[in-house]
Amino acid sequence: MIRVALADDQALVRTGFRLILQAEEGMEVVGEADDGAAAIRLVDEVSPDVVLMDVRMPVLDGIEATRRVAGKTRVLVLTTFDLDEVVFEAIRAGASGFLLKTSPADELVRAVRVVAAGDSLLSPSITRRLVEEFARRPAAAEPSGLDELTPRELDVLGLIARGLSNAEIAAELFVEPSTVKSHVASILAKLGLRDRVQAVVAAYESGLVVAGSS
Secondary structure, X not given: OEEEEEEOOOHHHHHHHHHHHHOOOOEEEEEEEOOHHHHXXXXXXXXXOEEEEEOOOOOOOHHHHHHHHOOOXXXXXXXXXXXXXOXXXXXHOOOXXXXXXXXXXXXXXXXXXXXXXXXXXXXXXXXXXXXXXXXXXXXXXXXXXXXXXXXXXXXXXXXXXXXXXXXXXXXXXXXXXXXXXXHHHHHHHHHOXXXXXXXXXXXXXXXXXXXXXX
């Protein structure tokens, strides 16, 4: 059973999400919060597997709330616009992915399942936005924390940072997808990362991949 918590200051939005998720087999909405501070308390109280976190909420915004609960649960950030400038900061804060509030019901359900399974929901468009954000920032002086990775793991990390899926990485490197999966797991473990979202951020912040490079 996937236990989901809802954090949104709009009651109608929470109701819509609850009805969609409760209708799915193997999903349960275990609590709701109408601001960021309440979301933090809710996570401590009910220990959900996934939190649907609105970015803009009173008392405490979704970014800070995400930062405070990311170590306890997985966060799927909700936003109204795909050009929302704060989505990047939400990902930096530890979100496992993001979803537009206007997404169809089946995409919401899929997103929750993907995040609950331990994967990340990072679309190519969001990967491009991460790249653009790093292009505006000074490059890291030198790679950090990558010396434990093998040359092949560095290759895989670079391809993850370009937004490639495991299947696409396998095709690029002429290996089996299962091999790529093992490399990804090893990379996350060695670097102390939770998911692919953090791996993308780490690749750019470490200087392994430079924004604008192919």
